Amino acid sequence: MKIRKIIAVVLMLFVSVFGFAQGGKKLDKIIKRDYTIIECTIAKMSDQTVEYSMPGETLQISLDVSQIARIDFASGRSQTFDISPGGTSQPGSSQSITAAEMKPNTIAVLPVPYVNSDTQQGSEDMAKFAQNDMYNKLLDKSANIFPLTVQDLRTTNSLLHKAGIDHTNIDETPIADLEKILGVDNILAAKISYTMSTSSTASTYGSGSTTVSNNDKKIKSNDYSTTTANTQIYYYYNVYFDMYKNTNKIYSQTRKPFLNLKDSWIDSITYLLKRSPIYTKK
Template identity: 75%
Template sequence: MRTSKALFTVLMIFTTLFNFAQGGKKLDKIIKRDYQIIECTISKMSDTTVEYSLPGETLQISIDVSKIARIDFASGRSQTFDVSQNNNVQASNQSISAQEIKPNTIAVLPVPYIDSDNQESSEDMAKFAQNDLYNKLLDKSSNILPLTVQDLRTTNSLLHKAGIDYKNIDETPIEDLEKILGVDNIVAVKVSYNITINSTATTYNSGNAKVSDNNKKVTTNDVSTTTANNQSYYYYTVYFDMYKNKDKIYSQTRKPFLAVKDSWMESVSYLLKRSPIYTKK
C-alpha cells in the first residue's frame, strides 16, 4: 500500500515537472495598433523602439513604439502607448502645406508587404504591389467613373516630402493623408504572408539481374538515384480598405484559395471588383 502511494506521489511530481517544462516560461505580448498580437520575449526598450525575440529564437527584432498600442508583460504588468509618445510622422506632416483637394480623385497608398513570421517588410514587393493595384485601377478606369486615379509618381512624391513610406503609412491618419495628397478617396491595401517548404525524396532503382547456372543464386548490379524536391507554399492574407472624405466605406480581408507565389494578386482583383467604387459595364 505504501509502495503504491509512493509511486503515485512520484508520478504526480513527474507530471507536474513535465507540464511545467512543456508550458515553458510565460511570454510577453505586444499588441500592435493594427490589432496583431506578437508573443515574444522583450529584451530592451527605449523611447522609440522595443527589441524582442520570438519563442525558440535568439534573433533580436526591433519595432517602433509608434506601432504599439499596448504591451502585456509576462509579469502581469501592462503598458499602454499613447500615439503622442512618438509623433514624428504627424510633426513632419505639419510642416507640409495641405494640397488643394481634387474632388473624385483616388490615390493608391504604398502597400506594406509583410512576412508575418518575422514582421519584416519588403521594399521591392511593397512598390510592386502598389504599382499592381494602380495599374488595375487604370485598366478599370471606365468602371470607377467618376473617379480618376492620381498619378503614382505624384502620390509617392508627396508622401516622400511628408516623410511617409511603406514602413509608416499605417501610422498616419487618413484625414492627414487626404490633405497631403489632395484627394478625397484613398485605397489602402496590406499583404501579410508566410512561406512553408515541403521536401520530398524520390528514389529510382535501375540495374540488371543475373541468374546463376544452378538457378539458385541471383546477383544484381543496381544503380540507385535519389532526387530531392522542394515545394514552396505561400499563404497570404490581403487587407483591403477604401476611404472617402475620412470615412471608411469598404473594408474586407481575403485569403487566396491557392497557396502559390502570386495568388495575392488575384485577391486584390477580387476585392477591387466588389468595392463600392466599381460598377460593371
Template identity: 80%
Template sequence: MILKKITAVILMLFVSVLSFAQSGKKLDKIIKRDYQIIECTISKVSDKTVEYSLPGETLVISLDVSQIAKIDFASGRSQTFDVSAGNNSSSSGSSTIVAASEIKQNTIAVLPVPYLNSDTQESSEDMAKFAQNDLYNKLLDKSSNIFPLTVQDLRTTNSLLHKAGIDHNNIDETPIEDLEKILGVDNIVAAKVSYTMNSGTTATTYNSGNAKISDNNKKVKTNDISTTTANTQVYYYYTVYFDMYKNTSKIYSQTRKPFLAVKDSWIDSISYLLKRSPIYTKK
C-alpha cells in the same frame, strides 16, 4: 620614468576609447525639402533655425527651418516642419499636416502597400512599391469600370507622401483624414499584404534494371538501379487586407487568403477584391 610611460599609455588608451565611442555615436538626421539628408548632431532648435555640427567637427552650422521637412533625432523622436501653416514645428504624435492646395473631387489615390513577413516582422520596401504599382495599374486598366473616378498619378502620390515623411513603414499609423488632406483626394484605396513561409521536401524514386537469362536454369535475373531525387518547395501563406475610403469614411473592407500557396498568389486576391469593391461596375 616607468611611471611616466605607464601614464602615457593610459592616456593613449583613454583617447582611443573616447574616439571610438564618439565614432559609434548615433546621429540626428535632418531631411531637407529638396530630399537631402544631413547626418549630424543637433545642438539647438528654434522657431526660425536649427543649429547643428557635422561628425568630427566643432563648427556650428545654422539652417533655416524653411528648408527642413523633418528631423529624425537619435533618440527616436521625430519632428516635422510646416512653415506655410505659420506653426513652424511640431513633435511627433501631433505632427503638422502639410495639406494639398485643394481636394480634387472624384479622385482616388493608391497608397503604398505594406508587404510584411508576419514571422520576422520585416517589411520589404521593394515589394511595397511593386504591390502599389500593381494595384495602380489595375485601376488604370479598369478606368471605364470606376467612372467617374480618376486615379491620381502614382508619382504625385508618392511625392506628396515623401514630403510629409510617410512611407510603407508608417502609412498604417497615419489617419485617413490626414492622408486625404496631404494627397488632395476624396477617395483612397489602402491594401496590405501579410505572409508566412513554409517549406516541404518531397522525394521521388526512379527504378531501372537490366534483365539477364541464366545459361543453366533459364531463370530471369534483374539488376535494379534506383535513383532518388529530393525536391524542396517553398509555400507562401498570404492574408490580403483591402480597404476603401471616401471622404474619410470606410466604404469597403475585406480580407482574403489566396487558395494557392504560391509566391505571387496575393496578386489574384487583389484583383478579386478590387472587382467586388463598390467603386467597380461591370461594363
C-alpha cells in the same frame, strides 16, 4: 528616552508623508497617433522631439512629435499636434507638411505593406510591386470607376516621400493627413501579410543486381539508383483592403486566397476591387 521616541515618530511621519506625496504625484500623458497612452514626466520639448522619463526612472526617452496627437500635462493644460488645413503644423509639430491642392473625385493608391507575419520583416520591392498592380488595375478599369480618376503613381509617391512616409510607416499616418498631403478625397489602402511553409518529396529510381547466363558464363550487373528531391514552398496570405472617401472608411474587407502560391495575393486584390463600392459593371 522620551525625546528619542518623539524624534523617531516625527521621522517616521515625515518619511510616510514624503513617500505618499511622491506616489501620488500627477503625471503627464502623451497620446500618440496610434492611440497609445504614455504616462510619464516630460522633461523637455522642442519643435522636433519630446523628452520624457517613466515613473520611478531617471532615464530620458526621446519621442518624435510627428507620432504625437496630444499631450495632457499634469497641470491640466493640453497641447494638440494636429496638422492645420493651411499646410503648417500646430505648435510643437516636427515638420511642416504642405497640403496639396485638393482634386475632387480623385483616388490615390497607397504603398502596400508586404510583411512576413513570422519575422515582421517587410519588403520594399513587393510593397511597390503591389501598389503598382492595384494602380494598373484601376487604370485598366477607369470606365468602371467613373467619375473617379486615379492620381498618377509618381505624384502619389513623390508627395509621400516629401512628407517622410513610406511602406514602413504608412499605417501609422491618419487618413485625414494622407488626404491633405496627397490632395485627394479618395484613398485605396491595402496590406498583405503572409507566412510560408515548405514540403519536400524524394523519388528514387533504379535497379538491383542481376545475374544472367551467357554461353555458360555468369555475368553480374552493377546496382544503380537515382534520387530526385523536390521542395515546394506554400504561401498563406491575409489581404487587407480598405477604401476611404472624405476620411470615412466606405469599404473594408479581409480575404485569404484560395490557392497557396506565391502570387495568389493578386487574385484576392482583383476580387476585392471588383466588389468595392467604386466599381460598377459596364
